[in-house]
Every structure is written in C-alpha cells, then in structure tokens.
Amino acid sequence: MEPVIISMVSLCRHYEMGDQIVKALDNINMEFRRNDYAAIMGPSGSGKSTLMNIIGCLDTPTSGIYELNGTNVAEMDDDELARVRNREIGFVFQTFNLLPRMNCLRNVELPLIYAGVAPEERHERAEQALLSVGLGDRIQHKPSELSGGQIQRVAIARALVNKPSIILADEPTGNLDTATSHDIMEMFGKLSNEGNTIILITHEEDIARFTHRIIRLRDGRIESDERQ
Amino acid sequence: MKQNLQQFRYETAESLKIALFQIRSNKIRSFLTALGVIIGIVSITMMGTAINGIDMGFEKSLSMIGYDVIYVQKTSWSTMGEWWRYRNRPDLKTEYAGQINRIIADNPATELEIAVPQMSTYQAMATYKDRVLEQIFSLGTNQEYLKTASGDLAAGRFFTPGESAGSEMVCVVGDDIASGLFPNENALGKTISLKNRKFRIVGVFKKQGKFLGLFSFDNQVIMPLGAFEKVYGRKMFVTIRVKIKDETRVVEAKEELLGLMRRIRRIAPGKEENFSINEQKAFKSQLDPIKNGIAAAGIFITGMSLFVGAIGIMNITFVSVRERTREIGLRKALGAKRKTILLQFLIESVMICLLGGLVGLVTALLITFTIEKAIPDFPVQFSFTLVFASLGVSVLTGIISGLAPAVNASKLDPADSLRYE
Ligand SMILES: Nc1ncnc2c1ncn2[C@@H]1O[C@H](COP(=O)(O)OP(=O)(O)OP(=O)(O)O)[C@@H](O)[C@H]1O
C-alpha cells in the first residue's frame, strides 16, 4: 500500500450566516494515498469546492483534524502554509483565476517566482508546461485573447509547472471539448502513475470514469466513496 | 540561506515589476495621488534652497567686508534696533585711529595691524549735469582704507596720502554710481557734485554686488576725510576700522582693542565701556531669526502637504488592495508569503512617493533655475544633501502611508479573497 498523504478526521467547515449556520462540510472522515487518482462528485452546493480549499491549505476547518504528510495543518504557521501551497500543491481553480493583464507565460511563471526559481529557468519551465497542454503557440497571449478552453488549459499548466506532488482541480474540464478533456484526463492519469496524488471535481460521469476512485458528496457529507 | 536570499531577490524584482505596471496603467490616478508628495518635496527643497542661498549670500557678503577687520562704533551690531541703549554714549572721534596706530606701533606683540578712520552717511546725493543719484553711501577716510576693505579698482587709482592729507576734493566711486551718472561715458576724470561741492573722480571700483542684499558696495563714494567734513560737517557717524593680523585670533584682537579704547577714552576699571567693538559674526546672529522663520514656514508647508499626500496614498493603496483582492488571494494560493504581499504593496506606495519626489525635485530645480535667471542677486543654492534628504523623505512617506494597507493585504485569507467579486 502507498503511504497516506492526506487524512481528515471528523472534519467540519461551517459558515455562520447571521443566526443560521451553513454546514458546508459536516463530519468528513477520509484518506488519500500517494498515487490516488480521485474524482469528487456531487450536486451544486454539496461542499466540493470547500473540501478542495481545505485540502489545498487555502482554508482551515472549523473543527476536526486535517493532516497533510503527517503534519496537522492547524499547527502550521502562515509561512509554512505558503510553502506547502507553493511546493506541494498545484491548484486548478473553478474560476481559473488568471491575472488578466499578464500574458500566459507570466501567469504560468507565478508559482515559480515564489519558489525562488531563476528567471531563465522560469521561462523554460513555464513554456514547457504550456507546451504540454497544447498551448505552445499562445505563450504571449493574454487571457482575454484566449478561448474558455484555452484559459482552462493555462490554469492547468500553472498548476503543473512547479511539479507538485498533489494536484487539485476544480472542474478542470468544464469548458473543454470531449477530445481535449480526454487528453487532459490521460495526462492526469500519467501523473498519478508517476506517484502524484490527483483529486478533481467533476459533474461528468465519463470524466470521473478516468479516475480510480469516486467520492460523492451530498449536503457536506460523504455519500459514497468507491474505488474502481 | 542563499536560496532564501535569491528567492527574496526574485520576489522583489516581481514586486517592482508589478508596481511599475500598476503606476503605468493608472497614470492619472498615480499622478493625483503623488501630488501631495510633489508639493511637499517642492516646498522642502525650496526651503532648503532658500536657506542655503541665504547662507551662501551671507558668506559672500562677509568675505566682502573681510574676516580680518573689526569695527569700533557707537552702537553694537548684535543689538541692532535698540538704538536707545546707546543714545547717551559720546560720539567717537576719527582721531582715535591715529592714537591706536601710535600705541600699536610701540607694541611688537600686538594683534592689530592698522586702524583707519571712517566717517559716513547713507543719505548722500550725487549729481552730474541733470542726472541725480539719491541715497548713496558717502564715506570719508584716508589712503589706508583699502587695507581694511575689499574692492578692486576697475579704472584709475585710490587717492594718495598727499590728497588725503590735503583734504583734496577727489573721490573713488562704486560701479553703480559710475554707470548711473555716466551711462555712456567714462566716469574717470569727470567732476560730480555732492551738496554743491565739486569732486573729481580719480578711481572707479569693480562691481561687487550687494551685502546681504541690502547694502551695496557699488553705491559708495569714498573721499578724503577732510573733504568729507567740508561737505557733510563733523557730526556724521564715525567708525574706526581696525585690521587684525590673524583672522583666527579675532577674540584676542578684540580684547586688545577693547583695552586700547578704554585707555584712550579713560574709562575707569569696572565701569562699562561707552563704545562697541563689532565684527561680522554679529550679523550671523541677526540672520538666524530670518532663517528660522523660513525653516518653520517651509517645514509647516512641507509637513502639511506630506501629511495630505500620505493620507492620499494610504487611501489609494487601500483602494488598490481592495480592487486586487482576488489577485492577492491568487498569489497567496500560489505560494506568496505574507511578507511578500506586504512588500509588494509597500514597494508600490514607496514607488509612487519616490516618483512624486523626483517630479518635485525636478520642479524645484526648474523653479530655482528660473529664479536664478530672473533675479541674479536672489540667494538660491541647490545642494545634493537636499536631493538625498527629499528622496529620503519620499521613501519614508511611502513606507508610512503604505504600511497599514499593505499589512491589511498581507493578512487577507486566500480562500475568501479568491471568492471576492
Ligand atoms: N464564504 C462562504 N460563506 C458562506 N457560505 C459559503 C461560503 N462558501 C461556501 N458557502 C456555502 O457552502 C456550501 C458549499 O459550497 P461549495 O462552494 O463548496 O459548493 P460546491 O459543491 O463547490 O458547488 P458547485 O458545484 O456549484 O461549485 C454552499 O451552500 C455555499 O453556499
């Protein structure tokens, strides 16, 4: 068995909205192993993005324990969290979040800047990452000059550029045609075979079928968790 | 460690790039924001320039009257304006100069070189044909005068011992008088009238400029003492000009002269003297209140505009942080540390201030330049200390005004920020 990388125990994430409490995540107990390739599914508002944010160290649980590589994330300070986000995690956001006024290359370079990579190497690696998602000819384009699918691929390139061990993708294929979606999913499959942990959110069953494990959420709880 | 340093370098380079980009894409906003700093820097440099200029003009003026001359007079320069304190003092006599010279001739250890008598009025009037010059400075002295005063002759000569002893009606005039009475002619050899007495011009001084911008050496008519008395009488203001041997020993020289004068005037020990010994240092203390006034006004204006500027920059940085909440969230999500974000926004506000400071400096330089061209006598003096001081002040303003918004930005929660619309 591969080692456990992510473990959640009685994890809750509540939002207080006035006098009402929204239980976005409610008592989650779950583990991910080193080369897991998992899909999280569930209706809108079931807590998928919230879960991703917590796994990605962007958000912290209201209660419960979240351990990453055996360390309780609650005990890490801000700088350590930033380091983990930079080195260990590649995030593809549901809304992509590219910087609109920078070209693709600069966007993809961003994580490398915070990793302290020298400029020449930065360019090279960012270019490589853009090539691997089929955007080698769009390097100098700004997000506003790209199609939805291309933007999504830039976001994926940025998530991969620092060679993170954990890749978290919030609907990475939402805007892609079937052929490109399948290309991306196969790329993720390859990365998981190389020992990376990949967790993605999707609404499409045929995308989920590329993965080895499907977790279904409903109202902040795990409805099912099946390996295939 | 080395890795950290390198990372810091790359992050700072990135922050600089972002800051420049932000300023370039919000040109008008940046300019308006920096306006307070611009005005502040202009006023701080203009103030410094004025004070420097006053000091410079002062030094120039002092060198005009010489560091090695002290003056015996009825009143003291350091308490100018308090004339009533001296009204009961007896007038000085021009004969004192000769008495002093005789005493120091017998004393080989003396600090004093020579005493020269002077009688003067600044209410004189000179005429040549139908041209009239009023409010000129008329001065009677002897042939030794030039040993105690600066001033080179442009033409002719100073009057001779013979002319001095014979009280001949000859005079040496300053440049303003020569050019005022003889705009298109050579003044040398001409005869001018002072109170209806005819004087022949035997020498013309080179232009010297104004002393402290008030009193002009170019406005003088210098003549033998006896001739002066014939024109203006014996009751005019007397000064004994005393040249000292070593300008580093002014204190000792003053001490000696004080003793001499007490002897000449027969003042009993313990009694206060009824004359004053003046040196240029007295002017310095006169000037301090003016300089302090300019400094106070300058600091007030600078302080106000920098304060307003700082608030403007703080405000705009807060706006900028809010506008770019998503960007901040994203950068944090991708691994930017708190201090990286903090530094990024600090660099932005410092850069705005620094650019404002540079614009202010250039503006101040242009103003200085214009003033210099328009009014050559106006004392202005730009200095590098001022450049560094104002750039330092700009950076400081940037840090102070950017700190609160930058700290705010650095503390933003990445998940919340990424959801911010
Ligand atoms: N910052 C917040 N404040 C209050 N409530 C929130 C906040 N973020 C999420 N929620 C609530 O938590 C629940 C889960 O939201 P989440 O974004 O995780 O859903 P999701 O499964 O990703 O949905 P979708 O498929 O539409 O992206 C929702 O009911 C949402 O309203």
Ligand SMILES: [Mg+2]
């Ligand atoms: Mg979502």
